[in-house]
Amino acid sequence: GLAASQFNVESAIVSIVGNDFPQEYLDLFTDRNIDISGIEVVKDGKTFFWKGKYHTDLNSRDTLETQLNVLADFNPIVPKSFKDADVLMLGNLNPSVQLSVIDQMEVK
Secondary structure, three states, X not given: OOOHHHOOOOEEEEEEEEOOOOHHHHHHHXXXXXXXXXXXXXXXXXXXXXXXXXXXXXXXXXEEEEEOHHHHHOOOOOOHHHOOOOXXXXXXXXXXXXXXXXXXXXXX
């Protein structure tokens, strides 16, 4: 997403957020030519939330709070225009969700 936008490559996002997700963040993506047509906004939903405390080595952390919210029932649908991507980056999700995304891609 944002890191890829620093290079001359097409990038896009498939995700889910609640209606509490700030429009300014969506605008940040589109302002950097990131295709957000794969982001589902759930009208009465809340966006995933995680709160933690990192230790001094930044490799260790304690989870203080996790709210899956709309992510709990996320069933990613890869838009047709994304299915031929040269590179696919999968988020930290259940492996069955990751496999469903891979299965939707035309090139594997």
